[in-house]
Amino acid sequence: MQEDGKETPQEIKGWNWGAFIYNVFWGVGNKTYLPLLTLIPVFNIFWIFVVGFKGNEWAWQKGDYEDVETFRAVQATWNRAGLWNFIISIAIFAIYLVFFWSVLMNFFDQ
Structure with missing residues (x-):
């Protein structure tokens, strides 16, 4: 692609x-502003994956490497x-689910 x-x-x-997780910051830091579209609610659910996949190409095009x-x-x-950041977020979410599940089970056992 050219x-x-x-x-x-x-x-x-x-x-x-980096583009997937830090989309807005990554975009500004790499002088590519399409990741700013992740600020649009609901659309961002789809767009973060586009940014993660196309980010390297956009950064190469805009950068002076x-x-x-x-x-x-x-x-x-x-x-x-x-x-x-992704791994830590998934781990925290898993810990939260385990905690929530145990609290829920204790509530129903009473």
Whole structure:
């Protein structure tokens, strides 16, 4: 895909956890503003997945990266932070469910 006259290398295409989790901040930080559409209620449920999938391409098009290695180094930080945030969020949600379930079961046992 070519946008702004800049070819997107095949090796950078793919999922970006930073763009998925930190969509608005990631978008502003990478000078790509389509992730701001995640601020639209209900539409954002669909759009966060688009941002996660297309984020690398958008960042490459808008960025002034010398090469793919530099781009990957920058995005690796976003990816690590996004993935850890996702894992921690799922863990907290699971703990919440277990706690809620045990409270609910105690309530009905009385």
